[in-house]
Amino acid sequence: MQTKLTELLNIKYPVIQAPMFLVSNVAMVTEAMKAGIAGCIPALNYRTLEELRAAIKELKTNKVEGGSFGFNLIVNKSNLKYKGQLEVLCEEGCDFIITSLGSPEETIKQAHAAGIKVFCDVTDLRFAKKVESLGADAAIAVNNEAGGHRGNMSPEELTSLLNKELSIPVISAGGVGCRADIDKMLSYGASGVSVGSPFIASEEAGVTEEYKQACVDYGAKDIVMTERISGTPCTVINTPYVQKIGTKATWIENLLNKNRKLKKWVKMIRFSIGMKATEKAAKKATYKTVWVAGPSIEHTKDILPVKDIVAKLVN
Numbered sequence: 001m002q003t004k005l006t007e008l009l010n011i012k013y014p015v016i017q018a019p020m021f022l023v024s025n026v027a028m029v030t031e032a033m034k035a036g037i038a039g040c041i042p043a044l045n046y047r048t049l050e051e052l053r054a055a056i057k058e059l060k061t062n063k064v065e066g067g068s069f070g071f072n073l074i075v076n077k078s079n080l081k082y083k084g085q086l087e088v089l090c091e092e093g094c095d096f097i098i099t100s101l102g103s104p105e106e107t108i109k110q111a112h113a114a115g116i117k118v119f120c121d122v123t124d125l126r127f128a129k130k131v132e133s134l135g136a137d138a139a140i141a142v143n144n145e146a147g148g149h150r151g152n153m154s155p156e157e158l159t160s161l162l163n164k165e166l167s168i169p170v171i172s173a174g175g176v177g178c179r180a181d182i183d184k185m186l187s188y189g190a191s192g193v194s195v196g197s198p199f200i201a202s203e204e205a206g207v208t209e210e211y212k213q214a215c216v217d218y219g220a221k222d223i224v225m226t227e228r229i230s231g232t233p234c235t236v237i238n239t240p241y242v243q244k245i246g247t248k249a250t251w252i253e254n255l256l257n258k259n260r261k262l263k264k265w266v267k268m269i270r271f272s273i274g275m276k277a278t279e280k281a282a283k284k285a286t287y288k289t290v291w292v293a294g295p296s297i298e299h300t301k302d303i304l305p306v307k308d309i310v311a312k313l314v315n
Contacts, residue, residue, distance in 0.1 A: 001013050001014055001182075001314065002014075003169075003186070003191045003192055004138075004169040004191040004192075005138070005169055005171060005191040005192030006192070008096075008117060008137060008138065008169065009038050009068040009095055009096065009117070010065075010066070010068060011036060011037055011038050011066060011067060011068050012036030012037070012066040012067075013035075013036050013037050013310070013313075013314045014182075014186070014191060014192030014193065015037040015038070015182070015192060015193055015194075015195055015310070015313060015314065016037065016038045016039070016040055016070075016098075016171065016192065016193070016194045016195070017029065017032040017037060017038065017039040017040060017195060017196075017199055017306075018040060018173065018194045018195055018196030018199075019040040019041055019042045019071070019072035019098060019196075020042070020147075020148070020196050020199070020200065020292075021042050021044060021045065021148070021292070022045060022206070022207065023196075023199070023200055023205050023206065023207055024039070024040065024041040024042060024045060024199075024205075024206075025041065025045065025204065025205070025206045026041070026055050026058050026059055026062070027204040027206075028041075028199060028202060028204045028205060028206075028306055029041055029059060029069050030059065030062040031202075031204055031305065031306035031307055032067065032069075032306055032310065033062065033063060033064050033066075033067025033068065033069060034064055034067060034307065035067070035306065035307045035310035035311070036066045036067060036310070036314075037067065037068075037310055037314075038067065038068040038069065038070065038095070038096070039067070039068075039069050039070075040069070040070045040071060040072055040096075040098055041055065041069075041070075041071055041072065042071070042072045042074075043071045043072060043073055043074075043081070043085040043089070044072075044074060044079065044081070044085075049081075049084050049085065049088050052071075052085060052088050052089075053088050053091075053092055056071075056088070056089070056092040056093070056094060057092065059094070060092075060093070060094075068095040068096065069094055069095055070094050070095050070096035070097055070098060070116075070117075070119075071085075071089055071094055071097055071098070072097070072098040072099075072100060073085060073086060073089075073097055073098070073099050073100070073107060074100050074101050074102065075099045075100065075101065075102035075103060075104055075106075075107055076101045076102030076103075077102075078101070079101075086106070086107055086110055086111075087110075089111070089114075089116065090110050090111060090113070090114035090116065091114075093114060093115070093116065094116055095116070095117065096116060096117040096118065096119055096137070097111050097116055097117070097118050097119070098118075098119045098120070098121065098140060099118060099119070099120045099121065099131075100121045100149070101121075101149070103134075104118060104120045104131055104134060104136060105134050108131075108134050108135045108136060109135075112135065117137040117138075118135075118136055118137055119136065119137060119138040119139070119140050119171060120136045120138075120139055120140065121140045121142050121173070122139045122140065122141060122142065122162070123141075123142050123143075123150075123151030123152065123153070123158070124151070124152075124153070124158075125161055125162065125165055128141075128162050128165070128166055129165070129166070132166050132167065132168050136168060137168065137169075138168050138169040138170070138171055138191070139162055139166060139168060139169075139170050139171070140171045140173050140194055141155075141158045141159050141162050141170050141171065141172050141173060141190070142158075142173045142174060143155040143157075143158045143159070143172065143173065143174040143175060144174065145174035145175030145294060145295055145296070146173050146174030146175070146196075146235070146294055147174070147196050147197040147223075147235050147292060147293050147294025147295075147296070147297075148196070148234055148235060148292050148294070149233070149234055150174060150233075150234075150235055150294070151174075155172055155174060155175045155184075155185060155188065156188050158172075159172045159185060159188040159189055159190050160188045160189055162189075163188065163189025163190065164189070169191035169192070170189060170190050170191060171190060171191060171192045171193065171194055172185040172188065172190040172192075172193050172194070173193070173194035173196075174194075174294060174296075175294075175295065175296060176193045176194075176195045176198075176296055176313070177195075177197075177198050177296035177297070177298060177299030177300070177313075178299050178312065178313065179312075179313060179314060179315060181193075181296070182313060182314070195296070195313065196294065196296075197215065197293045197294040197295075197296045197297045197300070198296055198297070198299060198300055198309055198313070199306065199309055200212060200215045200293060200297070200300075201213075201215040201216055201297075201300045201302070201303045201304070202303070202304060202305065202306045202309055203303060203304065203305045203306070204305065204306050209303075210289070211291050212303045213303070214237055214239070214291050214293075215237075215291075215293055215297045215300045216297075216300050216301060216302060216303065218237050218238075218293075218297060219295075219297065219298045220295035220296075220297070220298040222237055222238045223235050223236070223237065223238065223293060223294060223295045223297075224236060224237075224238040224242065226242065226290070234292060235292065235293065235294055235295075236290055236291060236292050236293065237291045237292075237293050237297075239289055239290075239291065241289050241290065242290060299312075
C-alpha cells in the first residue's frame with residue numbers, strides 16, 4: 001500500500017488516525033504509530049500550551065519507524081489559542097499539521113520554516129486550489145460521509161475532482177471503516193485516507209465507556225446533522241437527547257447570523273458553548289449527551305485496542 005502519503009510521512013500504510021476533539025490522545029497516537037499509520041491530535045485537546053508541549057515531547061519519545069504524528073489546528077478567529085499553539089508546534093517539532101476552518105497561510109509559512117508538513121482540510125475545489133497555491137503539502141478532502149464537520153460532496157465526486165485538478169496529494173476523509181473502503185478511496189485517486197469515527201470505540205480513547213458503546217450500538221442510519229454545537233453543521237449520533245433538543249440553530253442565532261458585524265461573534269460564542277457541551281458529553285455521560293461521530297461507525301462492532309482497529313482497516 002505504498003502511495004504519496006506513505007512517502008510523505010514515512011509510514012507503512014496510507015492511513016491517518018484523524019484528529020477528534022476530546023477523543024484523540026497520546027496513547028491512541030502512540031499505538032497508531034506502532035501499527036504503521038499516522039496519528040493526529042487536535043491542539044485544542046490541551047487546555048494550556050504547557051500541556052501541549054508535554055504531549056509533543058512524549059510523542060517524540062514514543063515515535064517508532066513506520067509511524068508518524070501530527071496535530072490539528074483550528075486556524076480561524078474562533079480559536080483564540082491558535083497563534084500560541086502554532087508557536088509551540090514549531091518550537092518542539094512534529095511530522096505534520098492539519099489545518100481546519102480558516103486560512104492556512106501563516107501556518108504553512110511558519111511550519112515549513114520549522115520543517116513540518118502541512119495538510120489542509122478542504123471541502124471544494126476553490127479552497128483546495130487556494131491551499132495548493134499557498135504551498136500546502138496535501139489536501140484533505142472532507143466529504144459528506146465524514147464525522148464532525150463534513151463537506152457536501154460524495155467521496156467519489158470530491159476525491160476524483162481534486163485528484164484531477166491538483167498537483168498535490170489528496171487524502172480522502174470520511175466514509176472509511178474497513179479495507180474495502182480504503183481500496184475504494186484509492187481507486188478514486190486518493191493518496192491515503194483519514195479515519196476518525198472507528199477509533200472512538202478504542203480502548204485507548206479518552207472518552208466514557210457510554211460514548212464508546214454508543215458507537216457500537218448505533219449505525220450509519222443513526223447519524224444526523226446538527227447546528228447546535230459549533231455554529232457549523234456537525235454530525236452526531238441521534239440519541240434521544242438530540243431528538244429532544246432538535247438539530248437547528250435557534251431563531252436568535254439565525255437572526256444574528258444575518259448581521260455581518262455580529263456574525264463572527266455569534267459563531268465564536270456558539271463555538272465556545274458547543275465545545276463545552278461536547279466536552280461534558282465525552283467526559284461524563286448524562287441525560288444531556290451529544291456524541292459526535294460519522295456513518296463509518298457502521299463497521300464498529302466491539303470496543304478494541306487501536307492496533308486491532310488498524311489491523312481491521314488494512315488487512
